[in-house]
Amino acid sequence: MNNQAVEVLLVEDSPSDEELTLLALKKYKLTNKIFVVRDGAEALDYIFADGKYSGRDANQYPRVILLDLKLPKVDGLEVLRRIKADPKTKQIPVVVLTSSDQESDVVESYKLGVNSYIVKPVDFKQFTESIREIGMYWLLLNEPRAQK
Amino acid sequence: MKKTTSKSFTYKIIISILFGLLGFALNFYTINFYFPPYTATVLIGLIFPILITLAWGWKYGLLSALVGGCQTMWWLWGPSNGYATFLVVPPFTLWIVWHGFIAGWRKKQTVSKWWLSPYIVEIPFRILNSINLFTLSRWAISLNPPSWAWASNAADTIPLDFSIFVVIKQAVVGYIILLLVDVLLNLEFVRKFFRLKKEYNQANTHFIISAAFLVAAFFWIVDSITNTLVFQPETSFLDSLALNVSAHDIFIRTAFLLVSLAGGVLAANLLRGQRESDNALRDSEERLKQIIDGNPIPIFAIGEKHIITHWNEACENLTGFPASKMVGTKKQWLPFYSEERPVLADLVMDESAEEDVSRYYSSKYTNSILTKGCYEVEDFFPSLDGKWLFITAAPLRDHLGKIIGAIETLLDITERKQAEEEIHTLNAELEQRVIERTAQLEAANRELEGFSYSVSHDLRAPLRAMNGFSRILVEEYEKQLPQEAQRYLGLVQENSHKMGRLIDDLLNFSRTGKQALNVRDVNCTAVVEQSLAELQTRWDGCEIEVVLGKLPVCRADPVLIKHVFVNLLSNAFKFTKVKKNARVEVGSKIIKGETVYFVKDNGVGFDMRYVDKVFDVFQRLHSTAEFEGTGVGLAIVHRIIRRHGGRVWAEAEVDKGAIFYFTLGAKDE
Numbered sequence: 001m002n003n004q005a006v007e008v009l010l011v012e013d014s015p016s017d018e019e020l021t022l023l024a025l026k027k028y029k030l031t032n033k034i035f036v037v038r039d040g041a042e043a044l045d046y047i048f049a050d051g052k053y054s055g056r057d058a059n060q061y062p063r064v065i066l067l068d069l070k071l072p073k074v075d076g077l078e079v080l081r082r083i084k085a086d087p088k089t090k091q092i093p094v095v096v097l098t099s100s101d102q103e104s105d106v107v108e109s110y111k112l113g114v115n116s117y118i119v120k121p122v123d124f125k126q127f128t129e130s131i132r133e134i135g136m137y138w139l140l141l142n143e144p145r146a147q148k
Numbered sequence: 149m150k151k152t153t154s155k156s157f158t159y160k161i162i163i164s165i166l167f168g169l170l171g172f173a174l175n176f177y178t179i180n181f182y183f184p185p186y187t188a189t190v191l192i193g194l195i196f197p198i199l200i201t202l203a204w205g206w207k208y209g210l211l212s213a214l215v216g217g218c219q220t221m222w223w224l225w226g227p228s229n230g231y232a233t234f235l236v237v238p239p240f241t242l243w244i245v246w247h248g249f250i251a252g253w254r255k256k257q258t259v260s261k262w263w264l265s266p267y268i269v270e271i272p273f274r275i276l277n278s279i280n281l282f283t284l285s286r287w288a289i290s291l292n293p294p295s296w297a298w299a300s301n302a303a304d305t306i307p308l309d310f311s312i313f314v315v316i317k318q319a320v321v322g323y324i325i326l327l328l329v330d331v332l333l334n335l336e337f338v339r340k341f342f343r344l345k346k347e348y349n350q351a352n353t354h355f356i357i358s359a360a361f362l363v364a365a366f367f368w369i370v371d372s373i374t375n376t377l378v379f380q381p382e383t384s385f386l387d388s389l390a391l392n393v394s395a396h397d398i399f400i401r402t403a404f405l406l407v408s409l410a411g412g413v414l415a416a417n418l419l420r421g422q423r424e425s426d427n428a429l430r431d432s433e434e435r436l437k438q439i440i441d442g443n444p445i446p447i448f449a450i451g452e453k454h455i456i457t458h459w460n461e462a463c464e465n466l467t468g469f470p471a472s473k474m475v476g477t478k479k480q481w482l483p484f485y486s487e488e489r490p491v492l493a494d495l496v497m498d499e500s501a502e503e504d505v506s507r508y509y510s511s512k513y514t515n516s517i518l519t520k521g522c523y524e525v526e527d528f529f530p531s532l533d534g535k536w537l538f539i540t541a542a543p544l545r546d547h548l549g550k551i552i553g554a555i556e557t558l559l560d561i562t563e564r565k566q567a568e569e570e571i572h573t574l575n576a577e578l579e580q581r582v583i584e585r586t587a588q589l590e591a592a593n594r595e596l597e598g599f600s601y602s603v604s605h606d607l608r609a610p611l612r613a614m615n616g617f618s619r620i621l622v623e624e625y626e627k628q629l630p631q632e633a634q635r636y637l638g639l640v641q642e643n644s645h646k647m648g649r650l651i652d653d654l655l656n657f658s659r660t661g662k663q664a665l666n667v668r669d670v671n672c673t674a675v676v677e678q679s680l681a682e683l684q685t686r687w688d689g690c691e692i693e694v695v696l697g698k699l700p701v702c703r704a705d706p707v708l709i710k711h712v713f714v715n716l717l718s719n720a721f722k723f724t725k726v727k728k729n730a731r732v733e734v735g736s737k738i739i740k741g742e743t744v745y746f747v748k749d750n751g752v753g754f755d756m757r758y759v760d761k762v763f764d765v766f767q768r769l770h771s772t773a774e775f776e777g778t779g780v781g782l783a784i785v786h787r788i789i790r791r792h793g794g795r796v797w798a799e800a801e802v803d804k805g806a807i808f809y810f811t812l813g814a815k816d817e
Contacts (some may be wrong), residue, residue: 016613023620070605099608101655102601122608122648124616124641 206248
């Protein structure tokens with residue numbers, strides 16, 4: 001397991017999207033400390049140091065979570081709800097990064113307390129631009145929360 | 149008709165003249181009463197003209213008086229009375245006319261008025277005549293005194309007691325004559341003679357007056373016997389009876405006769421009045437019965453002690469119980485209930501408290517809005533072959549307001565009830581069907597939503613991968629890739645873009661059909677300006693003149709109406725940008741009272757043969773190479789306008805331009 005403190009948790013079930021996201025993050029040299037999980041259940045296990053991630057230091061939280069909505073097992077909105085419902089984790093910035101521009105998803109996400117809602121553009125140029133903006137804001141500009 | 153009238157006219161004239169002459173003759177035989185020093189002369193002949201006047205009116209009376217009757221007096225009173233005659237005789241003629249006039253008036257009255265009776269109208273006449281006798285007559289007599297001497301020796305001084313005597317005499321004679329005429333006109337044969345209407349109970353009148361006459365005659369005989377036996381034994385019975393009766397006896401006996409006749413007439417009149425009101429009562433009861441019986445609505449009424457007084461034919465038909473078996477009994481419950489209990493009329497008659505009504509009729513009753521103390525009930529009666537009846541009951545009150553009965557009407561509302569029930573069933577069925585249909589629609593909608601969700605998610609992800617990796621390939625391996633390979637990768641990217649747009653448009657299109665309309669007043673001019681501002685970046689650099697005409701405020705969903713203008717404007721720009729002097733105009737006009745909005749361009753236009761296709765989704769009239777686009781924009785416009793209840797249509801000519809029109813039905817949702 002990666003001992004380095006994880007800066008970005010990427011929750012993404014599509015390997016292509018995962019790779020593109022990683023490429024974009026790397027292209028702008030935003031961070032290398034990325035951890036990828038492939039479904040909602042795994043994401044929850046990781047965040048709450050449960051299941052196969054029970055050995056993880058539960059007090060170490062990623063600086064930002066990039067969350068897809070359409071996920072196997074537990075969907076993204078449920079993951080978001082759980083994160084924002086727990087006082088220990090609700091401080092973690094969550095950016096929904098999804099293909100869906102369905103209004104209901106946007107409204108529901110903001111209701112649950114999402115920090116940003118980004119629709120993944122089809123165009124790679126625009127896509128990398130979006131990722132850059134997210135990284136700039138949440139990793140470089142936003143002061144990391146005081147670690148306990 | 150006219151013949152009989154003229155016949156009766158002749159008859160009346162002849163009789164009037166004959167009676168006048170008869171009176172004339174009779175007046176020469178005066179009845180004299182001696183009141184020393186004066187003699188009271190009764191002119192009995194006056195009875196004939198007054199009889200005529202009271203029977204037929206003043207005109208015949210006057211005729212009779214002028215022909216004879218009163219005229220006798222000129223002879224009787226003659227020049228021996230001096231000027232007094234002129235002031236004493238004419239009032240008699242006036243008297244006849246006065247009574248005749250009032251009699252005519254009296255006949256026109258529908259309700260008899262006591263103050264028009266001859267005895268009452270005699271009073272004002274008598275007063276005026278008395279004044280005349282005390283003043284004018286006395287003065288006239290003093291100017292030319294009568295030949296006969298007064299009790300006092302001075303011929304030109306008229307003693308006051310003479311005047312008083314005359315006044316009293318005339319009043320008494322007047323009333324006696326009126327009484328006699330009244331008696332005569334009450335007799336059946338007299339009325340027949342004068343062709344007058346037969347009065348109620350004529351036989352009784354006849355009998356009563358005859359009895360009065362007989363009593364008087366009996367008294368006459370008894371008085372004669374008593375005279376012969378007790379007071380004047382020297383006089384024979386026949387002398388005392390008729391041959392040689394003393395003036396005093398005649399006076400007493402005549403007075404008795406008159407009193408007796410007066411009593412008889414009075415009794416007859418009272419009895420007749422009573423009989424008339426009895427008959428009126430019977431008539432009104434008969435009328436009431438006919439009103440109830442003739443009514444097509446079943447009605448029954450109860451009276452004293454809850455006994456049935458009326459049970460009409462409709463009620464017989466409804467219940468199957470004949471009136472003959474119901475009226476007079478207290479079995480009003482029988483047709484309706486299996487055991488004895490009060491019906492609504494009974495409850496109303498007893499002024500039962502509402503709890504009692506509710507005890508017998510549970511919640512099926514209401515208070516009538518028409519009458520206080522009246523109830524209405526809708527109830528089902530198994531005993532009447534399962535009929536529904538609408539029952540109302542109202543109290544009947546006497547003239548003092550005391551309840552003396554109740555009336556109940558029973559309206560058969562079975563058919564209405566059945567219709568109502570049918571409507572209920574149909575409504576319920578319809579509602580059920582609507583619920584089912586709605587559920588189906590909702591399911592279909594959900595399915596569609598799921599579909600578009602999948603499309604937006606799952607279709608985009610592979611595109612992004614194609615676009616992204618081909619881009620990376622080009623960027624990262626630029627040097628290794630031959631020119632041709634780079635061009636191919638470019639095509640991959642371009643097509644993935646296009647497909648991305650297609651997906652976006654398709655999603656937009658499906659969403660415009662689903663969102664609820666949020667209709668409000670929309671400032672169209674502002675919307676068009678916003679749309680132009682949005683489109684500015686896309687068409688920057690193109691020389692297009694935009695003309696914005698007058699646009700009224702419309703009722704629409706502001707978001708959707710903006711979609712309409714954006715789509716129509718971008719459409720117009722797209723097809724005009726290639727032209728020189730490109731011009732796009734937005735405006736509105738009123739056609740047949742309806743506001744029509746339009747977007748007009750002078751672009752490439754299209755062939756009107758294909759006008760049906762412009763609003764179909766994915767239908768394009770130009771190649772993608774010529775003009776970009778997915779063919780969804782106008783389909784979205786069409787759908788939005790249709791959802792507003794409006795219409796959209798187009799006119800175009802190749803190379804001349806196109807006009808798109810639309811209306812907005814004033815539809816609120």
